[in-house]
Amino acid sequence: xxxxxxxxxxxQPFVRTPKNESLLLLTSTLDASANWLLTRFLCDALGSxxxxxxxxxxxxxxxxxxxxxxxxxxxxxxxxxxxxxxGLRTLGRxxxxxxxSGLFLPAAEDGADQQRPQSLPAAxxxxxxTRGPQSLPLRGPPGRTTPATATAQAAPRAPTSQPGxxxxxxxxxxxxxxxxxxAIASLRPSPAAPRTLVILDNPDILLACVPGLTPASLTSxxxxxHTQPSVSHVLIHLQSxxxxxxxxxxxSPLQIAQQNLVxxxxxxxxxxxxxxxxxxxxxxxxxxxxxxxxxRESWADIATVGEGAEGGAVQAPEEGGSEVLYKVNxxxxxxxxxxxxxxxx
Amino acid sequence: xxIDFSASANGPLCNDTGRHLANMSFSTALAHPxxxxxxxxxxxxxxxxxxxxxxxxxxxxxxxxxxxLRQTPKPKxxxxxxxxxxxxxxxxxxxxxxxxxxxxxxxxRERNSKYAMxxxxxxxxxQRHAIQLMSSLLNVRANASPFTLVLDDLNQRAIPFLQHLVxxxxxxxxxxxxxxxxxxxxxxxxxxxxxxxxxxAATILADIEQAISDRKESLVIIDSMYDAVATKNIDTAALxxxxxxxxxxxxxxxxxxxxxxxxxxxxxxxxxxxxxxLLKFMATSIITCRSLSHVLAAKAARERSLAExxxxxxTGAEGIVQCLHANDERGIVLEAEFRRKSGxxxxxxxxxxxxxxxxxxxxIAPHQLYGTLKQEFxxxxxxxxxxxxxxxVGIVAAADDEMETSFNLALTDKQKAAREGVVLPYxxxxxxxxGEGGRILYDMGEEDDFDEEEDEI
Numbered sequence: 001x002x003x004x005x006x007x008x009x010x011x012q013p014f015v016r017t018p019k020n021e022s023l024l025l026l027t028s029t030l031d032a033s034a035n036w037l038l039t040r041f042l043c044d045a046l047g048s049x050x051x052x053x054x055x056x057x058x059x060x061x062x063x064x065x066x067x068x069x070x071x072x073x074x075x076x077x078x079x080x081x082x083x084x085x086x087g088l089r090t091l092g093r094x095x096x097x098x099x100x101s102g103l104f105l106p107a108a109e110d111g112a113d114q115q116r117p118q119s120l121p122a123a124x125x126x127x128x129x130t131r132g133p134q135s136l137p138l139r140g141p142p143g144r145t146t147p148a149t150a151t152a153q154a155a156p157r158a159p160t161s162q163p164g165x166x167x168x169x170x171x172x173x174x175x176x177x178x179x180x181x182x183a184i185a186s187l188r189p190s191p192a193a194p195r196t197l198v199i200l201d202n203p204d205i206l207l208a209c210v211p212g213l214t215p216a217s218l219t220s221x222x223x224x225x226h227t228q229p230s231v232s233h234v235l236i237h238l239q240s241x242x243x244x245x246x247x248x249x250x251x252s253p254l255q256i257a258q259q260n261l262v263x264x265x266x267x268x269x270x271x272x273x274x275x276x277x278x279x280x281x282x283x284x285x286x287x288x289x290x291x292x293x294x295x296r297e298s299w300a301d302i303a304t305v306g307e308g309a310e311g312g313a314v315q316a317p318e319e320g321g322s323e324v325l326y327k328v329n330x331x332x333x334x335x336x337x338x339x340x341x342x343x344x345x
Numbered sequence: 346x347x348i349d350f351s352a353s354a355n356g357p358l359c360n361d362t363g364r365h366l367a368n369m370s371f372s373t374a375l376a377h378p379x380x381x382x383x384x385x386x387x388x389x390x391x392x393x394x395x396x397x398x399x400x401x402x403x404x405x406x407x408x409x410x411x412x413x414l415r416q417t418p419k420p421k422x423x424x425x426x427x428x429x430x431x432x433x434x435x436x437x438x439x440x441x442x443x444x445x446x447x448x449x450x451x452x453x454r455e456r457n458s459k460y461a462m463x464x465x466x467x468x469x470x471x472q473r474h475a476i477q478l479m480s481s482l483l484n485v486r487a488n489a490s491p492f493t494l495v496l497d498d499l500n501q502r503a504i505p506f507l508q509h510l511v512x513x514x515x516x517x518x519x520x521x522x523x524x525x526x527x528x529x530x531x532x533x534x535x536x537x538x539x540x541x542x543x544x545x546a547a548t549i550l551a552d553i554e555q556a557i558s559d560r561k562e563s564l565v566i567i568d569s570m571y572d573a574v575a576t577k578n579i580d581t582a583a584l585x586x587x588x589x590x591x592x593x594x595x596x597x598x599x600x601x602x603x604x605x606x607x608x609x610x611x612x613x614x615x616x617x618x619x620x621x622x623l624l625k626f627m628a629t630s631i632i633t634c635r636s637l638s639h640v641l642a643a644k645a646a647r648e649r650s651l652a653e654x655x656x657x658x659x660t661g662a663e664g665i666v667q668c669l670h671a672n673d674e675r676g677i678v679l680e681a682e683f684r685r686k687s688g689x690x691x692x693x694x695x696x697x698x699x700x701x702x703x704x705x706x707x708x709i710a711p712h713q714l715y716g717t718l719k720q721e722f723x724x725x726x727x728x729x730x731x732x733x734x735x736x737x738v739g740i741v742a743a744a745d746d747e748m749e750t751s752f753n754l755a756l757t758d759k760q761k762a763a764r765e766g767v768v769l770p771y772x773x774x775x776x777x778x779x780g781e782g783g784r785i786l787y788d789m790g791e792e793d794d795f796d797e798e799e800d801e802i
Binding site: 219241 | 499502504505507508511512515521523525526527528529530531532534535537541542543568569572576601603604605607608658661662663664665666667668669670671672674699700701702704705714715
């Protein structure tokens with residue numbers, strides 16, 4: 001089955017990266033996970049390069065995840081979209097930076113921390129993933145998990161046996177930046193996929209883990225990645241739970257920081273995707289709501305005005321913002337439908 | 346002072362004239378010019394005492410004729426105009442004719458003259474005046490507003506407004522510099538200063554100076570004033586001094602109002618005013634951006650005396666970051682406050698539609714993107730058809746006024762026709778003119794059998 005057919009047609013415009021080089025923001029809540037959507041982004045960027053019929057969307061991808069490890073993403077993308085991340089890694093189209101194992105998991109599992117990527121059972125697709133240690137609670141205790149900084153000084157380099165796999169060993173932004181940059185540099189751009197999409201999965205956990213880290217320095221980190229010549233888009237996945245955002249009265253410093261990070265990233269983004277549960281309660285045949293809003297103007301086209309066609313100025317209503325419902329099935333497939341089009345579809 | 350003698354012309358009081366006169370203060374009475382006339386007219390042929398005639402002749406001898414006495418004295422001017430007050434050729438040239446002193450006091454009849462009190466503007470004049478204010482700001486006129494603070498949030502970002510500023514500035518050949526904390530990609534025609542990352546306040550200011558110092562007039566846009574002031578600690582005084590005073594340019598700062606101020610860890614600034622308050626204090630114009638659809642919804646709610654709706658993150662719904670109707674494509678609503686040099690502030694709400702290529706003339710210079718603006722198209726919000734039109738608001742209100750029930754109260758056409766066909770009881774009786782009195786209308790059915798006996802009873 002070709003991978004792109006795994007993306008429902010209604011979802012296709014949502015996960016396609018815009019033409020303009022820009023930042024994208026994806027928010028999710030605890031009840032409505034956005035992992036299924038991230039795998040669709042992976043599928044759209046990586047899968048369309050294999051087919052020649054829809055060019056333009058093909059991109060190399062660097063996935064940086066602070067919330068799940070490589071094995072999780074490999075399983076998810078295989079299950080949901082039929083994407084073979086291992087094969088794409090060897091092709092030089094995909095790289096993974098593990099922000100979870102080296103930073104937040106107990107180190108005494110296989111010995112040294114930085115050996116963890118090599119110990120992954122990457123060559124056993126049939127083995128179901130063990131979800132125990134990987135699925136930490138989202139906002140677990142920050143954990144005294146900052147490992148020895150001596151390993152952080154080592155040059156971030158993928159093990160030769162596992163190309164395209166990197167691991168973070170420090171929470172300092174310099175180290176993270178260096179590691180992600182190395183992962184971007186390791187990709188092999190091709191004429192079909194000349195640019196790179198960087199996906200940052202839950203970098204907001206750093207706000208809670210690193211004392212003194214400000215939202216401004218995190219957004220500077222995003223912008224630093226975006227200035228790299230081969231990077232065209234940066235997709236940032238943040239949490240937008242009410243418990244994490246600032247309430248009107250007496251917000252805690254962490255809530256203020258999280259709110260400022262979300263708001264500031266939304267201001268910077270050309271497209272804001274939000275995943276949430278139904279406002280009216282739980283329904284059996286609906287997993288949640290996906291909302292997309294587009295910020296059309298940016299500094300890049302600040303001096304460009306419309307072409308003067310009176311009719312052309314009025315765009316289709318879904319250009320401004322739209323909502324669809326989705327249902328993630330047990331086998332990882334997803335069904336996307338309009339509001340009210342429910343079970344009949 | 347006036348003494349009424351007419352009542353005593355022929356009466357008994359006439360004889361008492363001498364006694365009345367004796368009780369008068371003649372020096373006061375004589376000071377009044379009409380006293381003698383009234384006195385003679387009232388007393389008729391009564392001869393005046395001789396000493397009164399002498400005193401009158403004495404008092405009036407040195408004075409002007411009576412007709413001159415009636416004139417009110419002309420107010421005296423200290424100077425006809427301010428010729429000597431302003432030194433024409435001292436420091437800088439001053440054009441003549443300013444502050445000329447009024448030499449005449451306008452009488453009530455001349456109220457329509459140029460010295461009349463200013464009347465309140467009529468609607469058209471006010472509109473013209475308000476649009477003129479906004480137009481001078483949009484066209485980046487020198488000294489129209491040295492520091493404009495633009496407040497935006499996720500529901501309506503400021504970029505559509507800034508697009509107008511930048512395009513008009515470029516069309517007037519003004520240098521545009523963007524000091525960016527939030528983006529990395531820029532248009533080729535504008536200069537930019539990247540301020541994010543490890544840049545310090547000193548290097549940012551140096552970069553700004555380099556970007557504007559070789560041009561006569563510039564427009565400097567800072568895309569996050571909060572970062573500039575609070576995070577990077579750029580001294581606002583130094584910034585204004587550089588941009589406004591030294592380079593006579595215009596500074597525009599954006600502040601995202603949905604970002605919360607972060608307290609420093611030391612708590613040293615717990616008692617200091619928030620950056621937004623400081624910036625509002627210093628700004629010469631404050632523009633608040635709102636989405637048109639949100640303004641319309643708020644107006645519809647107001648007209649029905651409901652609470653105004655909230656949008657985006659303010660709704661408090663979990664997972665919602667941006668409202669679906671944010672950044673309306675039809676245009677942007679600007680709530681503007683202009684602070685004049687006199688200290689007076691004027692507020693008005695404007696509507697600004699997206700600009701089109703046809704709004705601008707053909708460019709003159711080869712590398713210029715746009716020619717000058719053909720015609721100003723910013724309008725007051727009250728002039729916007731969707732806002733001023735009561736019909737649109739009425740539709741919204743009517744849609745909400747319908748009863749919320751789980752069943753349908755409306756009728757189909759078939760149901761309406763069936764209802765029309767129902768004959769109401771005693772309808773026949775109403776058609777006939779009555780007067781038959783007590784007639785029983787009854788149609789015999791099949792099951793009825795006529796019973797004469799019962800009918801007779």
